Amino acid sequence: MNLTRTSIFIISFLGFALGSLQAQNLATQDSIAIKEKFGIRVGADLSKAITSIIDESYKGFEIIGDYRVYEDFYAAAEIGIEEKHYTEPYLDGTANGSYIKIGANYNAYKNWLDMQNEIFVGVRYGFASFSQTLNKFAIYSNDTYFPVDIRETNQEFKSLNASWGEVQAGLKTEVLNNIFLSVHVQLKVMISDKKPDNYDNLYIPGFHRTYGESSIGVGWGYSLSYLIPVVKKTKMQKISKD
Amino acid sequence: MIKNTLFLLFMSFLLLSGCQKDDICAETTPTTPHLVIKFLDNENPLNTKAVTNLQVKEENTMEDYFETPVSDTLIKIPLRTTENFTNYTFTINTPLDPDAEIEANDPLPNEDQLQFNYAKVAEYVGRACGYKTQFLAFEASRVNEVGNTNWVKNIEVLQPNDITNEFDTHLYIYH
Numbered sequence: 247m248n249l250t251r252t253s254i255f256i257i258s259f260l261g262f263a264l265g266s267l268q269a270q271n272l273a274t275q276d277s278i279a280i281k282e283k284f285g286i287r288v289g290a291d292l293s294k295a296i297t298s299i300i301d302e303s304y305k306g307f308e309i310i311g312d313y314r315v316y317e318d319f320y321a322a323a324e325i326g327i328e329e330k331h332y333t334e335p336y337l338d339g340t341a342n343g344s345y346i347k348i349g350a351n352y353n354a355y356k357n358w359l360d361m362q363n364e365i366f367v368g369v370r371y372g373f374a375s376f377s378q379t380l381n382k383f384a385i386y387s388n389d390t391y392f393p394v395d396i397r398e399t400n401q402e403f404k405s406l407n408a409s410w411g412e413v414q415a416g417l418k419t420e421v422l423n424n425i426f427l428s429v430h431v432q433l434k435v436m437i438s439d440k441k442p443d444n445y446d447n448l449y450i451p452g453f454h455r456t457y458g459e460s461s462i463g464v465g466w467g468y469s470l471s472y473l474i475p476v477v478k479k480t481k482m483q484k485i486s487k488d
Numbered sequence: 489m490i491k492n493t494l495f496l497l498f499m500s501f502l503l504l505s506g507c508q509k510d511d512i513c514a515e516t517t518p519t520t521p522h523l524v525i526k527f528l529d530n531e532n533p534l535n536t537k538a539v540t541n542l543q544v545k546e547e548n549t550m551e552d553y554f555e556t557p558v559s560d561t562l563i564k565i566p567l568r569t570t571e572n573f574t575n576y577t578f579t580i581n582t583p584l585d586p587d588a589e590i591e592a593n594d595p596l597p598n599e600d601q602l603q604f605n606y607a608k609v610a611e612y613v614g615r616a617c618g619y620k621t622q623f624l625a626f627e628a629s630r631v632n633e634v635g636n637t638n639w640v641k642n643i644e645v646l647q648p649n650d651i652t653n654e655f656d657t658h659l660y661i662y663h
Contacts, residue, residue, distance in 0.1 A: 334511075334615055334616065334618070335513070335616065335618070336513070336616070336617060336618025336619070337615070337618045337619070383610075383618045383619050384618045384619070385520055385569045385610060385618070385619050385620065385621050386513060386519040386520060386613060386617045386618045386619065386620055387519060387520040387566060387569070387620075387621075388515070388519060388520075389520075389522065389566040391546070391549065391551075391553055391565075391566050392546075392549070392566060392568055392569070392570070395569040395570050395621075397610070444610075444611060444612045445612050446612060446614070446615070448615055458614060458615060
């Protein structure tokens with residue numbers, strides 16, 4: 247419990263102070279009415295946007311959105327584009343395409359009053375449609391008698407796709423009214439993967455780097471989003487008299 | 489419960505982000521194969537017969553392939569992946585010390601030219617190793633010397649004549 251409180255405190259602090267709480271002058275009541283906001287929250291992944299600026303080998307953008315369906319449950323989705331140029335010792339290629347992730351989040355954090363912070367876990371189904379370009383490669387030989395055979399190919403493999411399951415876990419905090427900062431990590435398992443002939447999907451938009459024979463992938467996100475309040479529901483919350 | 493799940497997820501995330509095991513091409517990964525040659529006795533073709541102080545050299549290369557001449561029944565030499573042929577000089581009785589004087593009863597060095605032709609196919613191996621070459625429809629021929637002074641009496645390409653690994657022998661040389 248201490249850990250969760252500390253985390254919430256830290257991200258709140260990082261994102262700016264939470265603003266004043268509304269718990270004063272209520273000591274005489276048993277419970278208070280709290281307006282809970284339900285609505286569509288939309289935003290963008292800041293880490294991808296920033297990486298696009300500072301890393302020449304990467305261009306990417308992701309729009310995120312969720313909708314509070316019921317109490318602690320949110321329908322959630324991400325849609326994005328990525329272009330990643332990767333350089334390995336014996337090959338050099340580019341992955342380029344778009345992806346969509348659809349699923350749900352569960353908020354495990356019990357908020358105090360009308361705060362809307364989250365410690366969430368989520369599941370997603372991801373699907374990507376993309377191309378791989380093999381810019382150049384080398385013929386590997388463990389013999390150094392002949393010079394290394396390097397070939398410029400610029401061969402593009404089109405209409406590839408992949409799908410995966412994903413688990414997310416992270417924190418979300420309301421830094422200003424209806425504005426949220428969120429950080430999360432992703433763990434993915436590949437479901438299907440259409441590979442190019444005589445080559446491989448070394449990077450998949452949305453899935454990120456692949457690990458050879460293993461179907462596991464990882465990722466993370468840092469995003470800013472805005473809640474468009476659609477419905478306000480009133481909820482009674484008991485006040486403890488300690 | 490939720491805290492444990494979070495912790496587990498975060499740990500697996502860290503573990504996997506740090507896991508870069510396929511970044512280095514492992515020695516055990518089969519990559520471009522060498523040509524595997526076995527030396528057999530020309531008089532008794534079922535028996536292997538070691539060559540004496542063999543040195544090989546590809547015609548466009550300045551250096552000998554072996555650091556010191558080998559005396560063995562089996563050798564592995566590379567083929568060029570940039571061309572569909574590789575021509576080698578096979579020299580037996582190479583002096584171990586090139587500066588030493590040849591004595592009267594030393595066997596004389598004997599150079600034979602062998603030409604290898606093949607079709608080359610690049611095949612994807614993996615992120616760390618890139619591609620390898622497989623040599624298909626491999627053929628070998630000996631350049632005949634005037635006066636039949638070849639030390640290589642006969643050669644035989646083994647079937648199927650595709651060089652895809654180093655476990656199989658690809659060429660027999662009878663001498």
